[in-house]
Amino acid sequence: MSTVKLTVNGKAVSAEVEDRTLLVHLLRDHLNLTGTHVGCDTSQCGACVVHIDGRAVKSCTVLAGQAAGANVTTIEGIARGDELHPMQAAFRDNHGLQCGYCTPGMIMSAIDIVHRHGGELDEATVREELEGNICRCTGYHNIVKAVLDAAGRMKVAQAAE
Amino acid sequence: MGMEGIGASVVRKEDKRFITGKGRYVDDIKMVGMTYAHFIRSPHAHAKVKSIDSSAAEAMPGVVAVLTGKQIVDDKVGNLICGWAITSKDGSPMKMGAWPAMAPETVRFVGQAVAVVIADSKNLARDAAEAVVVEYEELPAVADMPSALKPGAPQLHPEAPGNVVYDWHIGDEAAVGAAFSKAAHVVSLELTNNRLAPNAMEPRAAIADYDAAEEHFTLYTTSQNPHVARLVLSAFYNIAPEHKLRVIAPDVGGGFGSKIFIYPEEMVALWASKKVGRPVKWTGDRTEAFLTDAHGRDHISKAEMAFDADHKMLGLRVKTHANFGAYMSLFSSSVPTYLYATLLSGQYNIPAIYAEVMGVYTNTTPVDAYRGAGRPEASYLLERLVETAARQFKMDPAELRRKNFITQFPHQTPVIMAYDTGDFNASLDAAMKAIDYAGFPARKAAAKAQGKLRGIGLSCYIEACGIAPSKAVGSLGAGVGLWESAEIRVNPVGTIEVLTGSHSHGQGHETTFCQLIAERLGVPISQVSIVHGDTDKVQFGMGTYGSRSAAVGLTAILKAMEKVEAKAKKIAAHALEASEGDIVIENGEFKVTGTDKSIALPMVALAAYTAHNLPDGMEPGLKESAFYDPTNFTFPAGTYICELEVDEATGKTSFVNFVAADDFGRLINPMIVEGQVHGGLVQGIGQALLEHAIYDSNGQPVTASFMDYAMPRADDVPSFKLSHTTTLCPGNPLGVKGCGEAGAIGASAAVINAITDAIGNNKLEMPATPDRVWHAIHG
Numbered sequence: 001m002s003t004v005k006l007t008v009n010g011k012a013v014s015a016e017v018e019d020r021t022l023l024v025h026l027l028r029d030h031l032n033l034t035g036t037h038v039g040c041d042t043s044q045c046g047a048c049v050v051h052i053d054g055r056a057v058k059s060c061t062v063l064a065g066q067a068a069g070a071n072v073t074t075i076e077g078i079a080r081g082d083e084l085h086p087m088q089a090a091f092r093d094n095h096g097l098q099c100g101y102c103t104p105g106m107i108m109s110a111i112d113i114v115h116r117h118g119g120e121l122d123e124a125t126v127r128e129e130l131e132g133n134i135c136r137c138t139g140y141h142n143i144v145k146a147v148l149d150a151a152g153r154m155k156v157a158q159a160a161e
Numbered sequence: 162m163g164m165e166g167i168g169a170s171v172v173r174k175e176d177k178r179f180i181t182g183k184g185r186y187v188d189d190i191k192m193v194g195m196t197y198a199h200f201i202r203s204p205h206a207h208a209k210v211k212s213i214d215s216s217a218a219e220a221m222p223g224v225v226a227v228l229t230g231k232q233i234v235d236d237k238v239g240n241l242i243c244g245w246a247i248t249s250k251d252g253s254p255m256k257m258g259a260w261p262a263m264a265p266e267t268v269r270f271v272g273q274a275v276a277v278v279i280a281d282s283k284n285l286a287r288d289a290a291e292a293v294v295v296e297y298e299e300l301p302a303v304a305d306m307p308s309a310l311k312p313g314a315p316q317l318h319p320e321a322p323g324n325v326v327y328d329w330h331i332g333d334e335a336a337v338g339a340a341f342s343k344a345a346h347v348v349s350l351e352l353t354n355n356r357l358a359p360n361a362m363e364p365r366a367a368i369a370d371y372d373a374a375e376e377h378f379t380l381y382t383t384s385q386n387p388h389v390a391r392l393v394l395s396a397f398y399n400i401a402p403e404h405k406l407r408v409i410a411p412d413v414g415g416g417f418g419s420k421i422f423i424y425p426e427e428m429v430a431l432w433a434s435k436k437v438g439r440p441v442k443w444t445g446d447r448t449e450a451f452l453t454d455a456h457g458r459d460h461i462s463k464a465e466m467a468f469d470a471d472h473k474m475l476g477l478r479v480k481t482h483a484n485f486g487a488y489m490s491l492f493s494s495s496v497p498t499y500l501y502a503t504l505l506s507g508q509y510n511i512p513a514i515y516a517e518v519m520g521v522y523t524n525t526t527p528v529d530a531y532r533g534a535g536r537p538e539a540s541y542l543l544e545r546l547v548e549t550a551a552r553q554f555k556m557d558p559a560e561l562r563r564k565n566f567i568t569q570f571p572h573q574t575p576v577i578m579a580y581d582t583g584d585f586n587a588s589l590d591a592a593m594k595a596i597d598y599a600g601f602p603a604r605k606a607a608a609k610a611q612g613k614l615r616g617i618g619l620s621c622y623i624e625a626c627g628i629a630p631s632k633a634v635g636s637l638g639a640g641v642g643l644w645e646s647a648e649i650r651v652n653p654v655g656t657i658e659v660l661t662g663s664h665s666h667g668q669g670h671e672t673t674f675c676q677l678i679a680e681r682l683g684v685p686i687s688q689v690s691i692v693h694g695d696t697d698k699v700q701f702g703m704g705t706y707g708s709r710s711a712a713v714g715l716t717a718i719l720k721a722m723e724k725v726e727a728k729a730k731k732i733a734a735h736a737l738e739a740s741e742g743d744i745v746i747e748n749g750e751f752k753v754t755g756t757d758k759s760i761a762l763p764m765v766a767l768a769a770y771t772a773h774n775l776p777d778g779m780e781p782g783l784k785e786s787a788f789y790d791p792t793n794f795t796f797p798a799g800t801y802i803c804e805l806e807v808d809e810a811t812g813k814t815s816f817v818n819f820v821a822a823d824d825f826g827r828l829i830n831p832m833i834v835e836g837q838v839h840g841g842l843v844q845g846i847g848q849a850l851l852e853h854a855i856y857d858s859n860g861q862p863v864t865a866s867f868m869d870y871a872m873p874r875a876d877d878v879p880s881f882k883l884s885h886t887t888t889l890c891p892g893n894p895l896g897v898k899g900c901g902e903a904g905a906i907g908a909s910a911a912v913i914n915a916i917t918d919a920i921g922n923n924k925l926e927m928p929a930t931p932d933r934v935w936h937a938i939h940g
Contacts, residue, residue: 028188028189034185034189035181035183035184037186037363038364038446039362040447040866040867041448042447042866042867042868045362045867074182075180075181075182076181076183084180084181091180092172092177093172095172095173095832095835095836097180098836098840099361099363099413099414099666099667100175100176100178100179100184100412100414101184101186101363102362102414103179104179104180104182124876127876128876130874131875131876134362134867134872135875136360136362136415136417136840136844137840138836138839138840139844139873139878139904140843140873140878143875144875
């Protein structure tokens with residue numbers, strides 16, 4: 001057992017975990033942040049994507065101990081109070097989700113995609129970048145629309161800041 | 162149509178919790194004192210269980226129990242059932258072997274559970290499972306149907322000689338024989354419908370909690386139909402009587418059929434919870450999903466079509482072998498029979514049809530309904546056959562279809578179904594226009610100049626949805642009725658709760674069902690909530706599958722709504738001192754027509770509950786329920802056209818365009834309908850190009866993770882152009898047909914027809930991987 005200290009969604013947290021504990025299980029089982037999901041166990045599906053120090057990472061592929069001292073953001077931490085993150089709003093407005101299970105990972109990956117491409121995105125790029133996130137419900141059509149829509153919204157939001 | 166009524170693309174009410182990480186799926190739930198189950202599963206496809214030594218595991222700290230198949234059988238937990246009785250052509254009932262929840266003696270597929278470890282944590286349960294020693298005696302296995310049907314093949318169940326579950330048929334063999342004897346042309350095709358793994362993104366999970374004082378169980382489970390689960394667990398598995406078993410299906414992360422069935426893991430969790438006196442949680446991992454979630458499809462078929470000299474269809478003869486895996490899953494028997502062969506007429510006027518279906522056991526994961534369930538297999542077979550015929554006749558495939566379309570309704574097919582309405586020319590026209598079909602030859606030539614092989618493929622599908630008239634399915638062997646129930650509770654201040662037996666696991670019922678209430682009463686959907694997925698709240702329901710929630714579930718809500726409105730109008734008329742017949746409902750108000758007198762819904766509701774001034778003899782309250790049993794199936798139909806290019810050097814396909822023109826009758830929420838189509842199309846495209854659940858000759862699964870099984874990803878598929886044509890379904894008052902499965906039913910034939918058109922070789926099986934396509938081009 002080890003004590004892992006890190007920052008999650010802006011709050012300092014500490015948890016006593018087995019050394020083999022994965023970050024996703026630290027989040028779900030110890031911190032009750034159940035928005036981050038496990039869909040495959042082999043780092044293929046992306047339902048577990050969170051941000052570590054601002055970068056999208058599959059939290060089923062990171063030991064909790066490796067995240068010690070890091071700044072972790074989960075799906076629960078991206079809205080500002082009642083104000084949804086533009087990516088969350090775009091997923092809702094474009095019907096980019098159905099059962100909702102892949103959605104948190106999709107949104108976290110998509111935010112990272114927009115950040116890395118600086119809002120200059122096209123459909124082909126979004127599709128290629130989403131290769132690591134599997135959705136079984138939407139056929140991706142509306143997810144792609146949502147990401148492109150959010151890229152525009154995030155650009156506007158950034159310009160306003 | 163109001164802003165939130167029928168036909169409005171209202172943004173979904175349920176989305177907020179999903180996009181903020183506040184969804185509540187089974188694995189998100191924790192209970193005090195909860196234990197964790199880990200199953201010990203057979204690594205062999207066929208073996209005797211010689212011994213299980215759990216002593217070392219039981220001695221480990223934190224291990225609560227190790228329970229075996231022998232114990233669950235000794236405790237008289239029932240064997241898994243198959244709920245649809247099929248009779249073979251010789252009149253004999255289908256032949257089934259017993260399926261205990263954990264195998265006491267013999268395992269028949271890789272992944273079948275033999276024991277379970279219950280421990281204080283997930284990791285402890287896994288560690289202890291490693292310490293359980295199971296000794297097996299391997300038996301010869303059969304992994305595919307040709308091997309299983311060979312004389313002398315290893316036998317799975319003594320009850321099913323030759324590994325044959327049933328040998329069933331439908332239609333008029335003599336009439337088909339006569340049609341072929343006078344045929345000017347005969348077109349034939351042999352094809353395989355590849356086995357698929359359903360892969361809802363949320364793995365199955367269950368939490369069982371036994372209350373010893375009340376002798377009462379609660380089960381949280383990933384189910385599409387919690388009431389059916391309770392019924393089966395009570396009536397057949399001897400878990401508990403219905404009033405002592407509450408089944409809750411909270412947020413469920415996709416189903417696609419795979420979460421209809423009641424699986425061994427839920428049964429074991431319930432049984433174990435009573436045995437250990439603590440809540441038991443099981444959460445499957447992805448490999449367990451590949452090993453144990455019922456697979457889909459897996460047919461081998463031979464089809465022949467007879468045409469007259471004018472290329473009119475005369476008769477269709479089909480022989481299909483359907484792989485059931487090692488055991489008969491809950492509705493498996495109905496899938497390749499009444500959900501498949503009854504759709505073999507497609508959109509065509511075929512005077513005579515005869516189909517034979519042999520159900521076969523193999524040492525593989527059980528096979529059951531997966532999105533479309535039988536109808537994709539029928540559609541794929543027929544649409545490839547028609548395309549093959551067009552090429553043989555050197556005719557435009559659209560024209561050959563058009564020549565044979567059913568144009569008069571109602572239309573009785575030779576295989577049970579009575580199509581109520583449709584306009585197949587309209588959807589074909591819409592799709593051809595959307596893809597600029599007329600311009601294709603020029604585009605093909607231009608592509609050729611660029612060194613690319615371009616092809617176009619059509620698929621004109623029909624499906625039977627709105628499952629189903631209870632009397633009809635009962636006469637065909639179904640063990641349940643397929644009606645739906647609803648209850649509407651208008652609260653004293655006028656907010657409304659709608660309780661439904663339908664279950665939403667992505668379909669958006671929390672929005673679309675509210676839209677009906679908004680349409681009828683003119684109230685905002687924010688004042689309405691949908692209650693589903695809990696047997697303690699909703700009295701009964703048959704759940705969600707077979708594209709039935711709008712046609713059957715929503716119609717039940719409408720029937721209850723009509724009763725609410727009738728009573729509310731009486732109350733309003735009494736309060737307004739008007740005649741009941743003069744009351745109209747507009748924008749949440751009950752108005753006396755032609756006057757300015759009105760009373761708002763909250764006041765009517767309050768009057769119903771205060772009961773100070775109700776019409777003489779009226780009961781207080783404003784709550785009504787209804788059961789709705791459909792009178793016929795519904796028949797969504799449409800045309801999909803795929804245009805793609807094949808790289809001759811690599812065999813890789815690239816989509817150029819994919820259009821869909823569907824007739825779903827009335828659309829409640831077009832945005833949600835289109836989302837359903839997108840998802841279905843990608844499952845159909847996945848089957849056509851990527852997905853295949855493969856076993857080696859010993860029955861070892863080769864594709865048991867997302868590393869090996871090719872799920873469609875965002876860069877594998879195109880965006881789609883959708884359109885709708887409309888013939889209202891006459892069978893239900895809303896005129897809806899259902900949209901959940903269409904994409905998966907129609908898409909795969911369009912893709913394969915396009916590839917075979919591009920490469921000029923019709924001999925191609927799914928999935929059409931680059932390797933297969935390359936070989937089809939280069940031999």
